[in-house]
Each structure stands twice: as structure tokens, then as C-alpha cells.
Amino acid sequence: MDYKASDSIQDLQYFGEFGGVNPSISDSSTYTFLSAKTMFDTFEGNTEGCYLYSRHSTPSNLYLGEALAALEGTEAANVTASGMGAITAVIFQLCDTDDHIVSSRTIYGGTYAFMKNFLKKFKIGTSFVDITNLEAVEAAITPKTKMIYCEAVSNPLLEIADIKALSKLAKKYNLPLVVDNTFSPLSIAPGKLGADIVIHSLTKFINGSSDCVAGVVCGTSDFCLSLKDVNNGAGMLLGSTMDSLRASSILKNMRTLHIRMKKHSENALYLAENFVKDGLRVVYPGLKSHPSYQIMKDQMTEEYGFGGIMTLDVGSLDQANALMELMQAKNLGYLAVSLGFYKTLFSAPGTSTSSEIPMEEQVEMGLSNGLIRFSIGLDNDIHRTYKTMKNCMLELGILKEAELSK
Numbered sequence: 001m002d003y004k005a006s007d008s009i010q011d012l013q014y015f016g017e018f019g020g021v022n023p024s025i026s027d028s029s030t031y032t033f034l035s036a037k038t039m040f041d042t043f044e045g046n047t048e049g050c051y052l053y054s055r056h057s058t059p060s061n062l063y064l065g066e067a068l069a070a071l072e073g074t075e076a077a078n079v080t081a082s083g084m085g086a087i088t089a090v091i092f093q094l095c096d097t098d099d100h101i102v103s104s105r106t107i108y109g110g111t112y113a114f115m116k117n118f119l120k121k122f123k124i125g126t127s128f129v130d131i132t133n134l135e136a137v138e139a140a141i142t143p144k145t146k147m148i149y150c151e152a153v154s155n156p157l158l159e160i161a162d163i164k165a166l167s168k169l170a171k172k173y174n175l176p177l178v179v180d181n182t183f184s185p186l187s188i189a190p191g192k193l194g195a196d197i198v199i200h201s202l203t204k205f206i207n208g209s210s211d212c213v214a215g216v217v218c219g220t221s222d223f224c225l226s227l228k229d230v231n232n233g234a235g236m237l238l239g240s241t242m243d244s245l246r247a248s249s250i251l252k253n254m255r256t257l258h259i260r261m262k263k264h265s266e267n268a269l270y271l272a273e274n275f276v277k278d279g280l281r282v283v284y285p286g287l288k289s290h291p292s293y294q295i296m297k298d299q300m301t302e303e304y305g306f307g308g309i310m311t312l313d314v315g316s317l318d319q320a321n322a323l324m325e326l327m328q329a330k331n332l333g334y335l336a337v338s339l340g341f342y343k344t345l346f347s348a349p350g351t352s353t354s355s356e357i358p359m360e361e362q363v364e365m366g367l368s369n370g371l372i373r374f375s376i377g378l379d380n381d382i383h384r385t386y387k388t389m390k391n392c393m394l395e396l397g398i399l400k401e402a403e404l405s406k
């Protein structure tokens with residue numbers, strides 16, 4: 001990949017209302033017009049640079065949207081009040097009653113529940129497939145299919161979508177490829193690999209401070225405008241609007257994203273490699289043992305690494321819970337869902353973020369009960385973290401001295 005998202009972000013320039021280096025925050029829900037005609041035109045969507053009402057757009061949200069479009073290399077981006085606000089708006093914009101979606105089966109639990117349960121109300125069906133099996137993806141496409149949906153790096157199993165290949169397939173059937181890139185900002189630029197729409201939960205790495213929920217839809221100007229349409233736009237009409245104050249704080253946090261991603265990746269790779277040497281069952285896209293290691297390597301921007309998420313299977317839910325409690329007691333991180341924080345976060349997805357997925361289906365997709373998902377933090381001394389984590393596992397008998405010395 002030669003697209004340098006961090007350069008595009010670096011090259012953005014801001015002059016606040018009074019020359020401030022940060023853009024001024026728009027603190028209004030509604031905007032005045034000097035002429036009634038301009039107000040009418042703005043309703044029709046015809047006046048660039050005019051603001052109408054803050055559910056439609058705000059200067060602060062546009063600034064953040066501009067930075068996120070630069071991140072993904074898309075023409076435009078609309079920010080939303082949460083990642084789910086972005087995902088649901090995109091689905092409703094693309095699908096009508098009786099339509100059909102082909103989706104990866106390893107996706108965020110909330111997205112899975114929305115497709116599987118909520119969309120029933122609209123008779124929209126979803127075929128959940130193994131996204132790494134292109135024949136299965138193709139076989140699931142029907143004349144009613146309106147989109148192919150996946151995560152670039154999947155939650156929580158860290159499957160890697162071959163975005164170029166999926167995009168080729170999507171184009172063959174004239175379908176939009178929608179990619180949730182929450183796990184791999186900067187590392188993967190799905191829009192540059194052929195995805196039509198890129199979604200993020202900004203809640204995670206991009207904001208990076210676990211102080212808000214937020215989301216974004218990145219795509220063509222036409223698609224982003226259609227979401228804002230006052231008559232038919234799912235973004236505008238479902239009302240998942242980001243507040244301007246929050247947009248401004250996320251924009252400021254985004255400026256360190258490239259530095260944070262490198263450190264998250266460096267730390268995660270260090271732990272993954274060492275835990276593998278210790279004989280533990282680790283999944284991390286940067287390990288040669290990962291089934292899609294090569295695909296990840298081919299589509300990633302090397303310098304940001306393989307990302308900050310790894311999983312460890314400790315065999316049983318009891319062991320997973322005991323380990324997480326002990327690690328929290330040793331201040332190695334927090335027993336908490338979510339990701340992208342400066343501290344390590346860990347949770348057992350089977351009983352938390354993926355609990356929406358029925359047990360039989362969890363088993364089928366390889367989501368075992370003893371699986372712990374780690375979002376590795378920005379620890380300066382990762383070797384010290386490694387030693388302390390290992391001691392926790394020795395104490396609980398997950399690791400045994402005898403095996404270590406082999």
C-alpha cells in the first residue's frame with residue numbers, strides 16, 4: 001500500500017474563527033439566513049457552505065469528517081453519534097424491505113444482532129458467511145442482495161478480509177462493498193483497496209481515550225450527501241447526530257493516532273510472539289501462524305503494524321475469568337469491553353461483546369469460551385508487562401514452569 005493516510009491528515013490546515021490553530025467549535029443548533037431563498041436552497045441540498053440545523057450538519061462535524069475522509073482516502077465522510085449509528089444508517093440507506101445482505105459471520109455483536117434480529121421487522125434477510133471463503137461469499141449472493149458487509153480485521157476472531165478480492169466480487173455483481181475498519185485504522189485503508197463505503201466506530205482507536213461513543217461513514221460525496229438528504233437520508237432521519245463539542249475533541253485526539261497505532265502494534269506483536277514461544281494459544285495477524293498473515297501483509301501499510309488486538313485462549317471460561325481478574329488486580333489493565341485505550345483492556349467475548357451470537361453459532365465460528373480478547377495498551381515497558389502477565393498465568397496454572405523450561 002502506498003497511500004499515506006497520516007500525511008493526508010498532517011496536511012490538513014485549520015484557522016479558527018479568530019486565527020486559532022484549532023477550528024472554533026460551533027455552539028448552535030440552528031443557523032440564520034440573510035435571504036429566505038438561500039434557506040429554501042439549503043433544504044434542497046444545493047448550497048455548499050451553508051448550515052441549516054445541526055442534525056443536518058455543523059462546521060465542527062464537517063471538520064472532523066474532512067479529517068476522516070483524509071484518513072480513508074475517500075471523497076467525503078459523515079460523522080455519527082456512535083459506530084452503530086453509522087452502521088445502521090448505511091444499511092437502511094442501501095436496503096429496502098425484502099432486500100438481502102451478505103455479511104461476514106464474524107462481526108461485532110451489535111451489528112450481528114441488528115442484521116439477524118432487528119432487520120426482520122423490515123423483512124431484510126442476512127446470509128452470514130465465512131468471509132475468507134470467496135466461493136461461499138459468491139454463492140450467498142441472490143438477486144435481492146444489496147450489499148456485501150465485513151470487517152477488515154474481524155471482531156473478535158481477527159479474521160482478515162481480502163478486500164481487493166471481495167471488491168472484485170462485489171463489482172462483478174454491481175454491489176457495494178461495505179467495510180467496518182474499526183480494528184485497523186491506518187494499518188488498512190479499505191477505500192484504497194476497493195471498498196465503496198468504510199465505517200468506523202470512532203469510540204475505539206481513533207478517539208483513543210475511552211471517553212465517548214462516536215462513528216463515521218466514509219464514502220463518495222454522493223453517498224454522504226444522500227445520507228444527509230432531508231427527505232430520504234438515513235443519517236438525517238434516524239437522527240444519530242454527533243454533538244459539535246465531541247467532534248472537536250475527537251479531531252484533537254485523532255492527531256496522535258499514527259503514533260498510538262505504532263505503539264499499540266509494537267506492544268501487541270511483542271506479547272503475541274513471546275506468548276507463542278511460551279506455548280500459549282494466541283491469535284494475532286502479525287504471527288506467521290495466522291491463516292491470513294500473507295493477506296494482511298499484502299494489504300497493510302507496514303509502518304503501522306498488525307494492530308493492537310490479540311486473543312488468547314486459556315481453555316475455559318473459569319480460567320479466562322480468573323486470569324482477567326488477576327491481571328486487573330496487578331494493574332495490567334482493565335476488565336472492560338471496548339478497545340483502543342492507553343491501558344490494556346480485556347474481556348471474554350463469548351460472554352460479553354459477542355453474547356448476542358447464539359452459543360451453537362459461536363462454536364461453529366471458532367469462538368470458544370476460554371477466549372480472551374486483549375486490546376493492548378501503550379505501555380512504555382512492554383517487557384515488564386509481559387513478565388507480570390506471565391506470572392499471573394503461572395500462578396493460575398495456565399502456564400507451567402516445567403513446560404516453559406522445555
Ligand SMILES: *Cc1c(COP(=O)(O)O)cnc(C)c1O
Pocket residue numbers: 082083084085108110111151155180182183201202203204213214215
Ligand atoms: C464497537 C464496535 C462497533 C460499534 O460501535 P459503537 O461506537 O459502540 O456504536 C462496531 N464495529 C466494531 C468492529 C466495533 O468494535
